[in-house]
Amino acid sequence: MxxxxxxxxxxxxxxxxxxxxxxxxxxxxxxxxxxxxxxxxxxxxxxxxxxxxxxxxxxxxxxxxxxxxxxxxxxQAEPANQTREVFLDWQGTLTPAQEEISIALCHSLAQKKPHLIHAVTGAGKTEILFEAIYRALKKGGRVALASPRVDVCLELYPRLQEVFPKETIALLYGGNEQKYTYTSLVICTTHQLLHFYHAFDFLIVDEVDSFPFQGDKKLAYAVSQATKEDSCLTYLTATPPQALLKEIQASFIISQLPARFHRRPLPEPEFIWWNHWAAHSKKGTHLGKLYQLIDQLSQKNHVLLFCPSIHLMDCLFQHVQKHFPDLQVEKVHADDDQRKEKVTKMRQHHYQLFLCTTILERGVTFENVSVIILGANHPVFTKATLVQISGRVDRKGAYNFGRVCFLYDEQTVAMKLALKEIKLNNQLARKRGLVDEL
Incomplete structure (x- = not known):
């Protein structure tokens, strides 16, 4: 069976x-x-x-x-691996920096050693994986890509299906009504790994620093149980926690990529002071600074407006709809029944202004967007979250002057550290000759 x-x-x-x-x-x-x-x-x-x-x-x-x-x-144990034909259909090419990491990952796979890929947002981590996935499948192995976020899984699925068109891929997440069937290639949330036992020769966990994976012992246990004893476990992240780096530095091969494939520097956040932003956003008073910023950014790009809570987002949504009657405005949060459809429409440029919670901080790619983080000093916006949200800008396509704006009324350590990390990555990328100046 x-x-x-x-x-x-x-x-x-x-x-x-x-x-x-x-x-x-x-x-x-x-x-x-x-x-x-x-x-x-x-x-x-x-x-x-x-x-x-x-x-x-x-x-x-x-x-x-x-x-x-x-x-x-x-x-029941997995059957013995048998070499088979696998069709990889990808017409793109890796940059030299991506190619170097791809080769290192293939070596880790052959040696059955764990690997961490620390690459900035938009660096092309998924493309780096293609060759290693191909080799694992060709040897008859079973491969899984797992992420804590459903949105990441939903974005990975069509990309992997396009590259491996002859493979049947299982897409597993809570609420998915598709019946489980055995496949050699699986894309799933990390919670779904609790249903697997000694299954995978090659397990890739994306966004290992993300909620709910980070700090959840049962999900770490799920990863350890889902892999075979002689497997290759690979972590992907743009913002690895220091505790994780300390834990794995002696056992994992670590590859770092501080630049994006298109060789443009990471957009660096602008700090914009707006006193009493929370009160004004809820009451709909003194919103001139926000409206002016939205108007400026929407001239060249679609705008992602991140809010620290659903309640504040709902309040602000009503105000911006009234003020910008000619803009297509929408909102989304984790429990939205139409979340998947709305995100798809945003990718298709249906909305000029898209209000959201941190649910879209990672794992989704939109072309031609600028980002506003309302209340960047709110506790919900950690350093990693701020870095990830900043990474939504200028991920793909031609350069379109995308901006990252932190609206705040009191600077936090997280804001300062996020800006510092982004600047350091840009400096490292320039030092390694991985970016071109705009």
Whole structure:
């Protein structure tokens, strides 16, 4: 039964006829005063998770389906790899800097060593992966690209399908109604890795610094369980946390790329002071500075306006719609039922002004945009978030004078560090001869 290869899922009646050929695990393991969930490895105090039935359940991974101590998990090992034909259809070319990292990654894959690719936003990390993915598939291996963000998965899927047109690719994320089938190439959220066990020869985790992956022990456990013992684990990030770098520096091969493929410097943020920005945005008063900035930026580009909360975004949306009746204005947030459709329309240039929360801070590419971060000093905007949002500008296409504007009423350490990091990357890129001056 192929749907169980490399999987570890709840044992149900549909699998009962084949139990002799499969391995089973208790769903929960008794550890005295605690129970440990086999799926997510979370240890839980018995008194907190006791059900009226007398069994214990795991609230930590309940979004993946309820699991309790009365149940079992079932697994079948991946079959042995067999060399096969794989068709790679990509007409592009890598820059010398990209090519260097691609070769290093292929070497890590051959040697089964872990690898971190630290590359700035818009550096072309996905293209760097193509050759290594091709080699892994050709040897009969199983490959997964995982990300904490659904939007990243939705953007990766058509790109990989275009490059590997003869491969069936599984796209897995919460809420996707497509039935799971076995494939050699998988794109999924990191939560979906909780359903895999010793499955992948090559596992690539994108945006490893991103919520909810960063700091979530069960997702780190999911990664470790989803890979085979002799696999290549690869991390991708534009903003690696110092704790992560310290943790992996002795065991991972680390490649750094401080420049984008089009050889233009990263846009450096402009700090624009606007006193009492939150109060004005909610009440709709004294919005002249914001309106003037939107008017300037929309002359050359579409505008992404990042807001620190849904409530403030909803308030501001009403005000800008009234003030700019001739602009196509829309808004989006994580729980928006039309989120996917709206993001697609933004890519197709349907909206001239697009209000959003940090849900679009990474993993999405729009041509010809400028960015405004409203309340860049708000705690929700960490250094990494500010760097990622800044990286939405000038990612692809011809140069179109895109700008990054931090609106604030008090400078924060995060703002200063974000600007410093972007400047340092530009300096390093110039030193290595990777950018051309505009």
């Amino acid at each position: 192929e749907e169980l290869w490399g999987r570890r899922v709840l044992l149900t009646k549909q699998f009962s006829a084949v139990l002799d050929a499969y391995q089973t695990f208790p769903a929960m393991i008794d550890q005295g005063a605690y129970m440990r969930c086999t799926r997510c490895n979370t240890e839980l105090l018995k008194t907190a998770i006791l059900l009226p039935s007398g069994f214990y359940y795991c609230p930590s991974c309940i979004q993946m389906g309820r699991i309790d101590s009365s149940l079992q998990l079932i697994h």
